[in-house]
Amino acid sequence: MLHTTPGLIDAIRARFAHVETCPFQGPRIFFENAGGALTLNSVVQTSAKFAAIPDNQGRDNVASHALVDIINTAKADLSVFMNASSGQFFVGESGTELLFRMIRTACVNAPKGSKVIGSSIEHPASRSAARRWADIAGLDYVNVQHDDETGLVTADAYRAAMTPDVRVATIVHASPVTGMGMNVAAIAQAIRDVSPDCFIIVDGIQHAAHGQLDIDSYNVDGYAISPYKVFSRHGYGIAWTSDRLTALPHDQLIDAPSDGWEFGTRDTGSYATMSDVVAYFDWLGAQVSNATDRRARIEAAGRAIHAYETHLTNTMIKGTGNLPGLRDMEHILVLGGADNPAREGLVSIVVHGKPSAEVVTRLNDQGIRTHIRKADHYSGNVLTPLGLNDCIRISLCHYNTELEVAQLLAALKEMTD
Structure with missing residues (x-):
């Protein structure tokens, strides 16, 4: 310990x-x-370093190529940190904004008359998005009631409310009010047992600083974190999306690559500071174990x-x-x-x-x-x-x-x- x-x-x-x-x-x-x-002190230093760099990604010059390499390195670091062997990571305005985008994409592509399911323990970042876009897309919203005494929502509670026509689901990994962590993998399995193709989006904002992230084990389609709550800084959010969620039509520029999610030129420093966070976890793991593998x-x-x-x-x-x-x-x-x-x-x-x-x-x-x-x-x-x-x-x-x-x-x- x-x-x-x-x-x-x-x-x-x-x-x-x-x-x-x-x-x-x-x-x-x-x-x-x-x-x-x-x-992290390293994040403070990295932020200052990249704030001074005038170059952008996507240009044919040495600085631009270096920035692209830094972004790609950060995405690879995030894949190890969050154990995501597929899908992609991208940066947005905030964790909340990214949850809205992923939930919106899932809802507007769902068949009319199908359902969205979520729970009463969720932060409004996901609950608001799910209820708003369910209404706009002509979907019914199903609220799974959490247990007031324990501050938890369980897989059994989701299972009791599930029907085959549920096409979008939201889960909060940990409550910022009660502090309780949910069993995301079990809840996702309960959802998929009834609706195998449901799109499942997870709010990991509160959970990220307090233990392992393991996307491969969850069997979900979207996961968002807010870096300022996991030792980085304000001003951006990080999302992971599954390949099947990315394959849905989503907001992007005309004639842009179909798998893109980002709008405009992102801050390379945002990505670089996530590499600092991953490096910190790597360092800490070396202090408490003899493991040689980074993950x-x-x-x-x-x-x-x-x-x-x-x-x-x-x-x-x-x-x-x-x-x-x-x-x-x-x-x-x-x-x-x-x-x-x-x-x-x-x-x-x-x-x-x-x-x-x-x-x-x-x-x-x-x-x-x-x-x-x-x-x-x-x-x-x-x-x-x-x-x-x-x-x-x-x-x-x-x-x-x-x-x-x-x-x-x-x-x-x-x-x-």
Whole structure:
């Protein structure tokens, strides 16, 4: 495990910018990773380097050829990172925008009167796209209800709602409200058991930073991530599409190659920073395993990250030293239950008798960065059924420490007045 290897957590933290201090606030603990993870120092350097280069791809000059090579290298790196032996990767405006494009493509090509299926636990990035384009394309939308107590949607829940005329499906890999990870492969199989040719698009935005990505094992057609939530930066998203989804008519320029998805000249630096992210996972895998194969090292890194983040969330919930855990603080409710093996580096809570906004402010005043989730268009689908107006989201990553968790617990313990 990461924290049992001497010096490894310090080596990890040294690779990220602003680990302990905010350039605006000063010293702080960063538990707002679901809103955007810390950025690798290598990404910062790469971004600056490519921001200065004036050349574009597709020209007959040395610089242009080099940029194309960098993009191709990044796509190959992504194939290893996400274990995609077919299909293609491309860059767009954001993870949300890319989900809209893939879902739109699947919906407008589906037979009139067929169905789109999704779940109530999904982020609006996929739910909004599916409902909007189902309506425009003349399709029925089927909502699979998640379990309020666990914050999960299961393959059995999808299976119970499936019919052969479902032609488009959406799945969220992890909820940014409950922090629970879904079994994408099992859900996809439940869908294909009833509708083998259904187009399945996955929102992997929240999941990407917390463990392995394994597209070959999912049997899906689209997968989107937001790089700023997996140690890169803002300003772009990454999508993977299957060959069969690419074969559908989709938005592109007249007479352009039929397999193209990108519009305009993309930022080579976006691609290059994803190579930095993959290199980081590769490095981490070498610290926690003796694997010589790159994919095997990345898988080892994912397992180590998941195990350590589970250790941190368990510490948060069960307590450490003489500090009680969240489950033992009578004034605190843990969403999704205190003992939930599906949790991925995130704990959402309510402090009884205190508005969540006040709790977030009080924590921030003590240098502990968290975030409020409200029963609005982002999180109402999860909070409203629980009778909650809001909650406090505490989201961590593998560069956080047990000491930081202890400081959070000490602060929350005192919030009884």
